[in-house]
Amino acid sequence: xxxxxxxxxxxxxxxxxxxxxxxxxxxxxxxxxxxxxxxxxxxxxxxxxxxxxxxxxxxxxxxxxxxxxxxxxxxxxxxxxxxxxxxxxxxxxxxxxxxxxxxxxxxxxxxxxxxxxxxxxxxxxxxxxxxxxxxxxxxxxxxxxxxxxxxxxxxxxxxxxxxxxxxxxxxxxxxxxxxxxxxxxxxxxxxxxxxxxxxxxxxxxxxxxxxxxxxxxxxxxxxxxxxxxxxxxxxxxxxxxxxxxxxxxxxxxxxxxxxxxxxxxxxxxxxxxxxxxxxxxxxxxxxxxxxxxxxxxxxxxxxxxxxxxxxxxxxxxxxxxxxxxxxxxxxxxxxxxxxxxxxxxxxxxxxxxxxxxxxxxxxxxxxxxxxxxxxxxxxxxxxxxxxxxxxxxxxxxxxxxxxxxxxxxxxxxxxxxxxxxxxx
Ligand code: SF4
Numbered sequence: 001x002x003x004x005x006x007x008x009x010x011x012x013x014x015x016x017x018x019x020x021x022x023x024x025x026x027x028x029x030x031x032x033x034x035x036x037x038x039x040x041x042x043x044x045x046x047x048x049x050x051x052x053x054x055x056x057x058x059x060x061x062x063x064x065x066x067x068x069x070x071x072x073x074x075x076x077x078x079x080x081x082x083x084x085x086x087x088x089x090x091x092x093x094x095x096x097x098x099x100x101x102x103x104x105x106x107x108x109x110x111x112x113x114x115x116x117x118x119x120x121x122x123x124x125x126x127x128x129x130x131x132x133x134x135x136x137x138x139x140x141x142x143x144x145x146x147x148x149x150x151x152x153x154x155x156x157x158x159x160x161x162x163x164x165x166x167x168x169x170x171x172x173x174x175x176x177x178x179x180x181x182x183x184x185x186x187x188x189x190x191x192x193x194x195x196x197x198x199x200x201x202x203x204x205x206x207x208x209x210x211x212x213x214x215x216x217x218x219x220x221x222x223x224x225x226x227x228x229x230x231x232x233x234x235x236x237x238x239x240x241x242x243x244x245x246x247x248x249x250x251x252x253x254x255x256x257x258x259x260x261x262x263x264x265x266x267x268x269x270x271x272x273x274x275x276x277x278x279x280x281x282x283x284x285x286x287x288x289x290x291x292x293x294x295x296x297x298x299x300x301x302x303x304x305x306x307x308x309x310x311x312x313x314x315x316x317x318x319x320x321x322x323x324x325x326x327x328x329x330x331x332x333x334x335x336x337x338x339x340x341x342x343x344x345x346x347x348x349x350x351x352x353x354x355x356x357x358x359x360x361x362x363x364x365x366x367x368x369x370x371x372x373x374x375x376x377x378x379x380x381x382x383x384x385x386x387x388x389x390x391x392x393x394x395x396x397x398x399x400x401x402x403x404x405x406x407x408x409x410x411x412x413x414x415x416x417x418x419x420x421x422x423x424x
Pocket of ligand 1: 134138141181211
């Protein structure tokens with residue numbers, strides 16, 4: 001396979017496997033600062049991968065964020081297989097160089113909803129605090145690629161102080177999501193300072209850390225960091241962590257160790273995956289990921305439909321895929337392992353959840369709701385309570401549909417009428 005010209009000399013000397021061995025043995029693996037110092041950038045990729053033509057074009061012509069990966073995350077990727085899911089999240093491909101007309105830099109209108117630099121106030125009681133622009137790995141699908149990895153988006157101390165002032169002056173804000181960038185790429189002292197400031201604002205009750213470091217740099221979850229987080233996880237402030245595992249290959253023993261440390265610090269951990277074309281957009285892959293996450297003691301939270309960001313055509317999947325995945329998972333893993341499939345509406349409309357149509361509607365004459373079983377595909381009845389004033393609230397089932405259902409149904413409620421009597 002042909003290599004990039006500017007890297008030909010290096011690539012000819014060592015195979016990707018040998019280059020990786022040299023890299024991994026050149027520092028203390030568990031030292032997170034050394035992992036960040038040895039981060040692999042775009043110009044290094046030909047050393048560590050046999051690149052395809054599409055990847056070479058992607059690296060040269062990407063219109064998205066910079067390339068960067070920790071050696072740890074690199075070690076989860078395959079140097080030879082371009083279909084490796086981890087590799088696809090690290091290495092740009094040709095599709096990233098197209099800016100389609102429906103795509104925008106800021107599809108969620110976060111900037112329009114930003115009263116001060118680095119703060120988005122979309123929902124009345126919650127704000128998003130953009131703490132920093134850096135991450136351990138720059139994920140190719142990142143929805144905040146317009147800011148992340150861009151040093152001009154750096155948040156200075158004075159910027160953060162203005163954010164705290166805004167939160168202080170808005171007593172309706174009880175929940176602060178700290179994201180970026182990755183807040184756990186800040187120094188321990190800066191994290192301590194941010195949490196201390198939030199803890200002092202009496203109406204802020206909840207703080208959510210949005211971090212991918214348990215996935216991309218688990219050694220960052222140090223005992224010292226956990227002590228800091230625990231010291232602010234008090235009666236006054238409850239700290240949660242939302243992370244983003246997208247594939248079971250990411251569920252390593254190092255990741256599990258990091259999660260256990262957070263849990264011991266009293267931090268509940270949830271997962272917000274993104275459904276990504278060719279990476280995890282099939283039922284079995286998502287099921288295996290979420291089973292693994294439960295083993296890591298992580299509860300499922302969201303499965304995001306990818307945003308309409310520039311260069312996203314390589315990642316976006318039809319909406320139906322997400323719905324099919326949720327339908328498939330129901331009954332095969334505990335409910336706490338099934339995420340909500342959400343679309344964060346373009347234009348700043350907020351999140352809506354989407355799911356399979358298990359509720360068919362209300363049959364007025366018999367006063368029964370009709371459901372389709374997610375596990376068996378059979379139809380089941382549940383009566384509306386006697387005296388209910390909500391009968392007009394439900395979508396109505398026609399007599400025609402009702403009689404078709406009678407042919408193939410089973411009632412979980414014995415003696416409830418025709419479906420119960422004709423149950424199979
Ligand atoms: S870690 Fe999060 S913020 Fe950073 S590049 Fe990945 S998705 Fe974007």
